[in-house]
Amino acid sequence: xxxxxxxxxxxxxxxxxxxxxxxxxxxxxxxxxxxxxxxxxxxxxxxxxxxxxxxxxxxxxxxxxxxxxxxxxxxxxxxxxxxxxxxxxxxxxxxxxxxxxxxxxxxxxxxxxxxxxxxxxxxxxxxxxxxxxxxxxxxxxxxxxxxxxxxxxxxxxxxxxxxxxxxxxxxxxxxxxxxxxxxxxxxxxxxxxxxxxxxxxxxxxxxxxxxxxxxxxxxxxxxxxxxxxxxxxxxxxxxxxxxxxxxxxxxxxxxxxxxxxxxxxxxxxxxxxxxxxxxxxxxxxxxxxxxxxxxxxxxxxxxxxxxxxxxxxxxxxxxxxxxxx
Amino acid sequence: xxxxxxxxxxxxxxxxxxxxxxxxxxxxxxxxxxxxxxxxxxxxxxxxxxxxxxxxxxxxxxxxxxxxxxxxxxxxxxxxxxxxxxxxxxxxxxxxxxxxxxxxxxxxxxxxxxxxxxxxxxxxxxxxxxxxxxxxxxxxxxxxxxxxxxxxxxxxxxxxxxxxxxxxxxxxxxxxxxxxxxxxxxxxxxxxxxxxxxxxxxxxxxxxxxxxxxxxxxxxxxxxxxxxxxxxxxxxxxxxxxxxxxxxxxxxxxxxxxxxxxxxxxxxxxxxxxxxxxxxxxxxxxxxxxxxxxxxxxxxxxxxxxxxxxxxxxxxxxxxxxxxx
Numbered sequence: 001x002x003x004x005x006x007x008x009x010x011x012x013x014x015x016x017x018x019x020x021x022x023x024x025x026x027x028x029x030x031x032x033x034x035x036x037x038x039x040x041x042x043x044x045x046x047x048x049x050x051x052x053x054x055x056x057x058x059x060x061x062x063x064x065x066x067x068x069x070x071x072x073x074x075x076x077x078x079x080x081x082x083x084x085x086x087x088x089x090x091x092x093x094x095x096x097x098x099x100x101x102x103x104x105x106x107x108x109x110x111x112x113x114x115x116x117x118x119x120x121x122x123x124x125x126x127x128x129x130x131x132x133x134x135x136x137x138x139x140x141x142x143x144x145x146x147x148x149x150x151x152x153x154x155x156x157x158x159x160x161x162x163x164x165x166x167x168x169x170x171x172x173x174x175x176x177x178x179x180x181x182x183x184x185x186x187x188x189x190x191x192x193x194x195x196x197x198x199x200x201x202x203x204x205x206x207x208x209x210x211x212x213x214x215x216x217x218x219x220x221x222x223x224x225x226x227x228x229x230x231x232x233x234x235x236x237x238x239x240x241x242x243x244x245x246x247x248x249x250x251x252x253x254x255x256x257x258x259x260x261x262x263x264x265x266x267x268x269x270x271x272x273x274x275x276x277x278x279x280x281x282x283x284x285x286x287x288x289x290x291x292x293x294x295x296x297x298x299x300x301x302x303x304x305x306x307x308x309x310x311x312x313x314x315x316x317x318x319x320x321x322x323x324x325x
Numbered sequence: 326x327x328x329x330x331x332x333x334x335x336x337x338x339x340x341x342x343x344x345x346x347x348x349x350x351x352x353x354x355x356x357x358x359x360x361x362x363x364x365x366x367x368x369x370x371x372x373x374x375x376x377x378x379x380x381x382x383x384x385x386x387x388x389x390x391x392x393x394x395x396x397x398x399x400x401x402x403x404x405x406x407x408x409x410x411x412x413x414x415x416x417x418x419x420x421x422x423x424x425x426x427x428x429x430x431x432x433x434x435x436x437x438x439x440x441x442x443x444x445x446x447x448x449x450x451x452x453x454x455x456x457x458x459x460x461x462x463x464x465x466x467x468x469x470x471x472x473x474x475x476x477x478x479x480x481x482x483x484x485x486x487x488x489x490x491x492x493x494x495x496x497x498x499x500x501x502x503x504x505x506x507x508x509x510x511x512x513x514x515x516x517x518x519x520x521x522x523x524x525x526x527x528x529x530x531x532x533x534x535x536x537x538x539x540x541x542x543x544x545x546x547x548x549x550x551x552x553x554x555x556x557x558x559x560x561x562x563x564x565x566x567x568x569x570x571x572x573x574x575x576x577x578x579x580x581x582x583x584x585x586x587x588x589x590x591x592x593x594x595x596x597x598x599x600x601x602x603x604x605x606x607x608x609x610x611x612x613x614x615x616x617x618x619x620x621x622x623x624x625x626x627x628x629x630x631x632x633x634x635x636x637x638x639x640x641x642x643x644x645x646x647x648x649x650x
Contacts, residue, residue: 096425100421100425142610144639144640146639148470149522151522152522190521192519192526193470193519193520194421194517194519195473195518196515196516197473197474197477197516197518198640198641314469314523315469315524316523
């Protein structure tokens with residue numbers, strides 16, 4: 001109901017809506033309207049109440065509140081349930097708990113701040129309060145576990161499309177699923193799954209986006225390799241708008257993958273890649289070599305040309321050679 | 326300490342060991358020895374105490390007690406931690422919880438009875454109290470998620486070797502990992518994993534063995550397709566002995582796979598298979614066909630010859646045609 005009240009206030013943005021109108025329009029009592037307004041103010045909304053004219057929304061809080069997300073949701077599966085936290089150890093860990101307990105597909109876990117944000121292979125992820133989007137989505141795809149790596153590429157395409165749409169910058173994807181702009185990282189994606197050998201129980205897609213982080217705020221070891229959307233655009237970014245764009249694009253890609261397979265998505269990945277065509281260094285668990293990244297195959301593996309042979313890379317670190325940047 | 330006392334009693338099987346001898350041999354007080362004896366009796370051990378001669382073990386309880394397992398453990402990684410329950414919903418679910426909380430590799434979860442025992446693809450598993458081995462083991466293998474299906478085949482080989490060793494029957498493996506004797510199921514294995522796209526967090530291998538179930542005890546719908554080790558051998562089977570043989574064989578196979586890859590294990594699987602060479606019906610999520618099972622490939626997929634083509638089966642149900650049984 002609060003989401004619907006907010007929607008109404010937004011529709012009349014700049015004007016007042018009377019309590020009577022809200023009450024009749026949404027079928028709730030005047031007292032209920034008054035109580036919802038009190039709670040919205042408590043959550044950080046600035047709402048002006050005028051005795052005769054009614055209510056007007058002056059400013060929404062800069063927070064990824066469920067009510068805020070719901071009023072701007074353009075997806076029907078992703079985000080239909082939202083779990084919001086002021087702070088969390090890690091959104092992926094929390095989402096995995098909900099998933100193991102049987103939560104519905106599309107559950108979104110979002111937090112203002114991660115205390116132990118995780119990147120790939122147990123690395124850390126800098127996740128300061130109120131400055132990023134730290135989120136995880138639970139999927140229950142009908143794919144086999146062997147197809148799960150393609151979920152990662154699918155997520156990268158969706159998030160990159162959302163950033164390009166909202167921030168209007170030409171960001172690109174570094175294999176498998178980092179999003180970079182001008183050679184610096186904007187987004188990290190950590191996909192985890194629980195599976196039987198021939199069926200996926202659930203996939204959790206964790207997305208960390210440096211949205212409104214000032215470059216001076218990054219820890220020293222990150223300052224040369226990380227950046228934020230706002231730093232590149234030069235102005236503050238609407239986090240809720242970006243989050244709902246991500247859910248929209250991710251749902252579109254996911255539905256496409258279920259209905260038609262990953263073919264078109266892998267093509268989109270190729271078109272948005274900044275890795276293909278570059279000289280790369282590959283560091284795997286038991287090999288280390290350099291070569292030219294030439295393509296990804298149907299399984300999402302990176303194909304690296306090393307002399308006359310084509311090496312298939314499904315795991316490990318791939319860095320683009322500085323000289324080639 | 327209780328495990329060491331039991332070991333001492335067993336070593337003097339048929340004879341008495343004095344409290345003094347136990348106390349000095351294991352470096353504990355006489356009072357402590359007395360307390361441990363009381364607890365062992367409480368757990369179901371029948372121990373005779375004679376005022377002058379000391380203690381003698383008359384009978385161990387028919388239960389998969391950690392002390393009992395520990396005194397007969399022939400593995401060093403698997404079973405080094407044991408969690409025992411009178412009853413559980415499912416050992417795999419419990420093991421996954423311990424694994425997610427960071428338990429060490431090799432943790433064994435064992436129970437007398439499962440209330441919601443699970444087979445593959447969310448099917449049920451009949452798990453009556455005190456009559457079977459319902460266990461799960463947590464591994465943290467250095468394999469990629471793509472190699473996980475081979476863990477399932479590895480487990481089947483290890484369990485089949487243990488059954489052949491303990492029961493001296495010529496049981497065989499039905500692809501991927503059921504163990505059958507005379508066409509009826511003795512063992513089901515359910516392997517689950519939690520993984521990032523390029524690294525496994527943990528694998529849980531759940532093993533359910535019909536050990537001392539009388540054929541008349543099976544639910545009607547299982548009576549034609551299930552049997553138990555004791556029913557085939559004609560006498561009661563020592564469950565702890567079988568369990569420790571499984572841990573021994575599984576650890577051997579696992580160590581082999583880490584050090585030398587899966588090559589030898591897949592050969593062993595082929596040699597113990599009852600599926601290869603048979604006419605089979607394959608029912609997958611989007612296909613259904615019949616053919617001859619001719620081999621498994623390096624990924625553990627079943628290769629089925631259908632006319633002139635060779636179909637690769639990684640998931641789904643494969644049943645051996647009754648006529649060919």
